[in-house]
Amino acid sequence: MDSYISIRLDRLSIKKFINMSRSKKVDTKTAIESAMALFWKQGYNNLGTRQIEEETGITRFTLQTSYGGKKPLFLMSLDAYLDTFELYAAPNMADGNLDTIADWFNDRAKPKMFAEVTCYGCLLLNSTVEFAAQDVDVNLRADRFFKIVRSGFHAALSAVKQKGGVSSDFEVAEMAEVLLSAAIGLNIMIRSAGVNAAGKDMAQSIGKMIMNWQNDK
Amino acid sequence: MDSYISIRLDRLSIKKFINMSRSKKVDTKTAIESAMALFWKQGYNNLGTRQIEEETGITRFTLQTSYGGKKPLFLMSLDAYLDTFELYAAPNMADGNLDTIADWFNDRAKPKMFAEVTCYGCLLLNSTVEFAAQDVDVNLRADRFFKIVRSGFHAALSAVKQKGGVSSDFEVAEMAEVLLSAAIGLNIMIRSAGVNAAGKDMAQSIGKMIMNWQNDK
DNA sequence: ACACATACTAGTCACATGGATAGTTATATA
DNA sequence: TATATAACTATCCATGTGACTAGTATGTGT
Numbered sequence: 001m002d003s004y005i006s007i008r009l010d011r012l013s014i015k016k017f018i019n020m021s022r023s024k025k026v027d028t029k030t031a032i033e034s035a036m037a038l039f040w041k042q043g044y045n046n047l048g049t050r051q052i053e054e055e056t057g058i059t060r061f062t063l064q065t066s067y068g069g070k071k072p073l074f075l076m077s078l079d080a081y082l083d084t085f086e087l088y089a090a091p092n093m094a095d096g097n098l099d100t101i102a103d104w105f106n107d108r109a110k111p112k113m114f115a116e117v118t119c120y121g122c123l124l125l126n127s128t129v130e131f132a133a134q135d136v137d138v139n140l141r142a143d144r145f146f147k148i149v150r151s152g153f154h155a156a157l158s159a160v161k162q163k164g165g166v167s168s169d170f171e172v173a174e175m176a177e178v179l180l181s182a183a184i185g186l187n188i189m190i191r192s193a194g195v196n197a198a199g200k201d202m203a204q205s206i207g208k209m210i211m212n213w214q215n216d217k
Numbered sequence: 218m219d220s221y222i223s224i225r226l227d228r229l230s231i232k233k234f235i236n237m238s239r240s241k242k243v244d245t246k247t248a249i250e251s252a253m254a255l256f257w258k259q260g261y262n263n264l265g266t267r268q269i270e271e272e273t274g275i276t277r278f279t280l281q282t283s284y285g286g287k288k289p290l291f292l293m294s295l296d297a298y299l300d301t302f303e304l305y306a307a308p309n310m311a312d313g314n315l316d317t318i319a320d321w322f323n324d325r326a327k328p329k330m331f332a333e334v335t336c337y338g339c340l341l342l343n344s345t346v347e348f349a350a351q352d353v354d355v356n357l358r359a360d361r362f363f364k365i366v367r368s369g370f371h372a373a374l375s376a377v378k379q380k381g382g383v384s385s386d387f388e389v390a391e392m393a394e395v396l397l398s399a400a401i402g403l404n405i406m407i408r409s410a411g412v413n414a415a416g417k418d419m420a421q422s423i424g425k426m427i428m429n430w431q432n433d434k
Numbered sequence: 435a436c437a438c439a440t441a442c443t444a445g446t447c448a449c450a451t452g453g454a455t456a457g458t459t460a461t462a463t464a
Numbered sequence: 465t466a467t468a469t470a471a472c473t474a475t476c477c478a479t480g481t482g483a484c485t486a487g488t489a490t491g492t493g494t
Binding site for chain 2: 489
Binding site for chain 1: 258260342346349351359390392400405408411412425
């Protein structure tokens with residue numbers, strides 16, 4: 001049994017290595033990235049495979065054969081989004097300063113990067129609203145998203161508390177929950193307006209509230 | 218000119234009075250209410266006219282002739298939602314107590330009424346997310362919604378400040394903005410889970426934060 | 435009882451949807 | 465250069481969409 005399996009695996013790896021096929025018009029990475037932007041802007045149900053073909057260069061044939069169809073491509077977009085979000089955009093400040101947290105909110109309303117897409121809110125929030133709780137695959141991604149944001153704020157506030165930046169009875173977990181709600185609200189606000197700047201007042205207010213948490217001993 | 222207009226108005230009123238027609242299976246009010254529940258749960262693009270017919274009793278014929286089609290019915294649903302929301306559910310506490318505001322958030326996570334629909338979040342938030350900023354009619358309703366909530370919180374906090382419940386340098390407008398973001402976040406959280414109770418922790422944390430605003434002179 | 439306005443049923447319409455297929459073309463390896 | 469592999473183009477398909485149209489049923493005021 002073991003030998004049979006090893007032979008099969010060997011064949012597979014050879015098969016993968018010897019690839020004498022035509023190459024894709026658009027490579028997988030950029031394909032998923034541009035699909036992501038489309039889903040981000042228009043949502044799932046409002047985006048057709050023909051438009052995907054037109055605007056991304058993914059032929060409807062390839063969409064089926066190598067991406068598995070519209071839904072799988074959508075899920076890949078969600079995963080790609082979460083990966084980059086976790087790396088570059090999610091709250092991740094270990095410096096223990098309240099300012100850094102406040103800045104995170106203010107930066108959301110005037111982003112230096114990707115202003116063309118970020119004005120459509122947050123892809124994952126949009127998606128979980130569209131699918132409600134009725135799709136297991138989307139649910140999984142939503143769970144991951146909320147976990148990233150929640151734990152990000154939690155870690156940030158913990159660091160602040162450890163440095164004595166807030167009073168000793170400051171409830172980290174509870175205020176992380178508050179920041180989570182604020183982050184969601186800010187992104188929905190921006191999507192509703194279609195402009196990042198629409199969140200300026202809200203971000204500023206949240207930032208002020210955060211700064212008021214400062215320990216004035 | 219004036220007399221002509223008066224004659225026309227007269228005719229119209231007579232025509233409206235003399236109604237020798239067959240009556241609808243479902244009256245307009247309950248029709249819109251059940252349509253509202255469907256849009257609330259499923260969104261606009263995910264709901265077909267055939268399902269509307271099945272579940273509300275509005276025949277597809279009547280949907281066209283007396284409601285003007287799917288989109289107009291949707292807008293009527295939004296308006297009906299906003300009307301009842303403004304009357305019964307929107308933040309509207311003039312008692313000047315912080316507790317009342319905190320309770321409003323906690324009640325959202327364990328509603329006494331309409332638990333079957335409120336677990337789908339807020340119809341207007343869902344809709345403005347689905348349509349992004351790309352539909353004028355929806356935009357108008359979203360504006361009305363945000364205005365209701367924002368001014369509701371503003372009035373509530375103003376009353377608290379006037380009673381001396383918060384310190385004199387408490388920024389009402391800014392904290393109203395914070396509460397707006399929190400309310401949005403809470404509703405999105407609930408929709409994402411499909412259960413009202415999913416917002417319990419968040420609501421509780423927001424409530425605690427509000428109570429911490431109390432003036433301890 | 436009659437007339438008439440309107441909602442009803444049932445069927446049709448053009449169109450958009452996601453997906454599938456057959457034949458062609460490009461490309462990386464032997 | 466020959467060949468195998470896979471992406472390409474161009475149709476085609478079944479299904480679902482919102483809207484429309486005859487013909488029928490029903491209720492109300494004269």
